[in-house]
Each structure stands twice: as C-alpha cells, then as structure tokens.
Amino acid sequence: MIETTTADASSSSAGRQLDWLVGASARAPLPDGEIRQRLALALLDAIGGPESFNAALAEVGRLTVREILASRPDHAQAAVRGSADYLVAVRVDGAGLIDDMRLTPDEAPPTSWTDIDSQLTQLGARVSFAAAEIRPDGQCQIRHGLDADTQRPIGSAFKLYVLGALGQATAEGRASWDELLAIRDDWKSLPGGVLQNRPAGATLTLADYADHMISISDNTATDHLIHRLGRDAAWRQLTLFSHRQPQANDPSLTTKAFFQLKADPARARRYLTLPRHERAAVVEELERLPLPDVRESWPHPRDIDQIEWFASPIDICHAYAGLQRLDQPEIHHALSLSNEGLNLDISRFPTVWYKGGSEPGVLTLHYLVRTADARVLSTSLMVSDPAAPLDKIDVTIKGQSIIRGAFHLLAMPQ
Numbered sequence: 193m194i195e196t197t198t199a200d201a202s203s204s205s206a207g208r209q210l211d212w213l214v215g216a217s218a219r220a221p222l223p224d225g226e227i228r229q230r231l232a233l234a235l236l237d238a239i240g241g242p243e244s245f246n247a248a249l250a251e252v253g254r255l256t257v258r259e260i261l262a263s264r265p266d267h268a269q270a271a272v273r274g275s276a277d278y279l280v281a282v283r284v285d286g287a288g289l290i291d292d293m294r295l296t297p298d299e300a301p302p303t304s305w306t307d308i309d310s311q312l313t314q315l316g317a318r319v320s321f322a323a324a325e326i327r328p329d330g331q332c333q334i335r336h337g338l339d340a341d342t343q344r345p346i347g348s349a350f351k352l353y354v355l356g357a358l359g360q361a362t363a364e365g366r367a368s369w370d371e372l373l374a375i376r377d378d379w380k381s382l383p384g385g386v387l388q389n390r391p392a393g394a395t396l397t398l399a400d401y402a403d404h405m406i407s408i409s410d411n412t413a414t415d416h417l418i419h420r421l422g423r424d425a426a427w428r429q430l431t432l433f434s435h436r437q438p439q440a441n442d443p444s445l446t447t448k449a450f451f452q453l454k455a456d457p458a459r460a461r462r463y464l465t466l467p468r469h470e471r472a473a474v475v476e477e478l479e480r481l482p483l484p485d486v487r488e489s490w491p492h493p494r495d496i497d498q499i500e501w502f503a504s505p506i507d508i509c510h511a512y513a514g515l516q517r518l519d520q521p522e523i524h525h526a527l528s529l530s531n532e533g534l535n536l537d538i539s540r541f542p543t544v545w546y547k548g549g550s551e552p553g554v555l556t557l558h559y560l561v562r563t564a565d566a567r568v569l570s571t572s573l574m575v576s577d578p579a580a581p582l583d584k585i586d587v588t589i590k591g592q593s594i595i596r597g598a599f600h601l602l603a604m605p606q
Contacts, residue, residue: 204268209289222245257271271298280296281533294534295533305601311594315573320574323336332510342504343503343504344503345496347551349503353429354425357428358398363520374394375390375392380483386404387416409549411448437502441502450499452478460499492553493580494553516568527547543562554582556572556574
C-alpha cells in the first residue's frame with residue numbers, strides 16, 4: 193500500500209466525510225457541535241454520544257491514509273494507520289451525514305480452508321461455522337463447514353426471523369411497510385437500541401422499526417414488531433425458512449421476557465422446571481411485569497442452552513435464502529445498514545447483509561454478500577461457552593478475519 197491523501201475520495205459525499213474523520217483524529221477531542229453536524233442522530237445515539245465518539249478517536253490515534261480502497265457517493269473505504277493499521281469504512285445518508293462508520297484491524301485473512309479450520313478452533317469452547325453459496329433456486333450449497341448442522345444459541349440473530357415474518361405479512365397483505373405503529377410503554381424493552389427512550393405515543397413506520405431492529409439490534413423495536421405481527425409469527429417463520437428444529441424455539445420469547453428470565457436466576461429455574469407446553473403462559477405473565485433493573489449485563493453465562501434462541505449455521509443460510517426470496521427493498525435496506533466492520537472490498541462485494549447476536553457466553557456473526565458477478569454467498573459463525581464469558585472484541589475481530597477469508601475463497605471460480 194502507498195502513502196496518499198483522501199483527495200481522490202473527496203469528490204463523493206462519503207469521501208468528504210472520510211476526509212473529515214481522518215483530519216478530526218488529529219484534533220480530538222472535538223466540540224459536541226462539530227460532531228453533531230457530521231454524524232446522523234441515530235448513529236450518535238447508538239455509540240453513546242459525542243463523549244464516546246471522542247473516546248474512540250483517542251483510542252485509534254492520529255490517522256493517516258495509506259490507500260483509498262473505494263469511493264462512491266454513499267460509501268468510502270480506506271486503509272489507514274493510527275495506533276495500528278486499520279480498514280475504515282464510512283457510509284452517509286441522504287443528507288450527507290455519517291450514518292455508519294467502522295474501523296477494523298487490517299490483518300491478512302486466512303487463505304485456505306485449512307487455515308480457516310485452524311483459526312476456528314482457537315475461538316472458543318464450542319464453535320460452529322458454515323460457508324455456503326445460495327444457488328439461483330434458493331438452495332444453500334455448503335462449501336465448507338465445522339459442525340454446520342449443530343444447533344447453537346444465536347442471540348439477537350433471531351431477529352432475522354422477525355424480519356422474515358414482517359416481510360411475509362406484507363407479502364400477504366396483513367401489514368404494510370409504511371404502516372404507522374405507536375410506541376407503547378408496556379412493549380418497551382431494555383437496550384440495545386434507543387427506542388426505549390422515545391415517549392409512548394410516538395409513531396414510526398414498520399420499516400423504521402425493522403431498520404432499528406436489524407441495524408442497531410433495537411430490542412424495543414423487535415418487541416413492537418412481535419406484538420404487531422402476533423407472538424407466533426416469528427416462530428412460524430422458522431418453518432417457512434426451513435429451520436430444522438423449530439420446536440427448540442417454542443415458546444417464542446420476546447426480548448422483554450428474555451431479560452426477565454436472565455435478570456432473575458431463581459425465576460429462570462422455576463421457568464425451566466415447567467413442561468414446555470406450560471411456558472407460553474409464563475412468558476405472557478413476564479411481559480406484564482415492569483422491566484427488570486439490569487444496569488449492567490450479567491457477567492457470566494446464564495442458561496445459554498435453555499433460555500435463548502437457537503439455530504444452526506445451515507439454518508441461518510436458509511433464513512438468508514428465505515429473506516432473499518421475499519425480494520423486498522425494505523428487507524435489503526434494513527440488512528444493509530451495518531456490516532459491523534467487516535470491510536469487504538465493495539468493488540468485489542457490492543452488497544453485504546449482516547446480523548449478529550451476543551450475550552455473556554454467546555457471540556454469533558452472520559453475513560450474506562452478493563458479488564460483482566451476481567453470485568450470492570453466505571457465512572454463519574457461532575461461538576458459545578456455557579461456563580465462561582467470551583472476549584467479545586477479540587472473538588469478533590478474529591471471527592471477521594475468518595469470514596473475510598471465507599468470502600474470498602467462496603468467490604474464487606470453481
């Protein structure tokens with residue numbers, strides 16, 4: 193890579209914002225007003241405000257650009273040097289404000305399936321992985337896997353099925369993407385997300401709820417969609433998307449019910465002693481309780497193999513194939529809003545869908561990409577440990593390197 197400036201990228205809106213970000217790294221901490229003029233409100237809320245943005249700038253250090261990797265009106269990528277070598281991606285909204293930006297360590301990805309297997313075994317106690325091509329007929333052709341058909345806890349990746357249920361409802365005329373839905377206090381959940389801070393009665397479209405649910409894993413948005421569609425809609429979507437063991441997710445939990453059980457181990461033990469057919473009534477009771485006081489996440493895994501949402505990497509590939517079959521712009525929009533810093537070359541992989549999930553002891557990363565030659569590829573990585581918490585940052589960084597390598601291998605001519 194060569195030393196350069198952002199001049200070549202600055203002709204685009206995203207390029208100008210990338211130029212600002214690089215320059216701002218030398219002036220941190222920045223005034224709140226300057227940050228608010230550059231970052232979209234949703235992004236600023238999601239990262240914790242100007243103070244968190246300045247803390248992140250301080251951590252990466254003064255940036256210099258090594259190479260511009262891509263520049264188009266809404267998206268720019270560069271290789272930069274700061275406290276380490278990074279790949280940086282900036283995306284802007286219609287107003288030219290930054291609505292997503294990611295820095296990823298610039299490390300060489302694995303170059304063979306043998307290397308990928310070796311790195312997978314270093315991620316944690318239990319690892320499942322699948323790299324697949326979704327054929328034109330919608331079938332998943334697994335090209336490489338490690339326990340790819342083993343069911344694991346998936347965290348917020350279950351929201352793919354809620355998104356599918358919404359897409360199904362709109363396709364069948366039972367809902368519409370521009371339908372307005374008011375926020376209700378009794379449907380609010382805990383973070384992640386920001387909608388729990390909105391006042392009751394504020395309205396958003398169902399498309400807005402979907403965007404929040406997928407891009408920042410907003411739990412309040414998720415529960416509002418579950419209640420709007422019917423609590424069994426996401427569960428039915430498991431079968432429609434060819435999930436191999438849908439009964440493992442019965443009864444279907446809202447995120448509020450999930451937090452009620454995770455926050456109170458005694459309550460969770462009582463719940464788990466019940467026959468499965470009696471648990472649905474308990475879930476409804478949990479949703480009527482006030483939100484629990486969970487100021488910080490529980491530090492150690494709690495019942496991750498009993499109280500969670502479950503799928504295998506193959507199931508996730510089928511879910512992505514099902515979402516693709518629905519062929520709705522709103523689904524594409526929601527899944528494209530964030531790639532969690534994967535930073536693939538957009539000239540080779542112009543479309544990237546992402547959803548992940550985590551709680552103590554669980555981390556999952558799931559991607560679909562479309563290549564420049566119109567192939568559709570999918571990866572799903574699941575790491576879990578019922579006895580010890582995972583180092584989320586370390587597993588994410590290493591997992592994304594594995595995933596980047598897998599997509600490069602999948603994209604090679606067969």
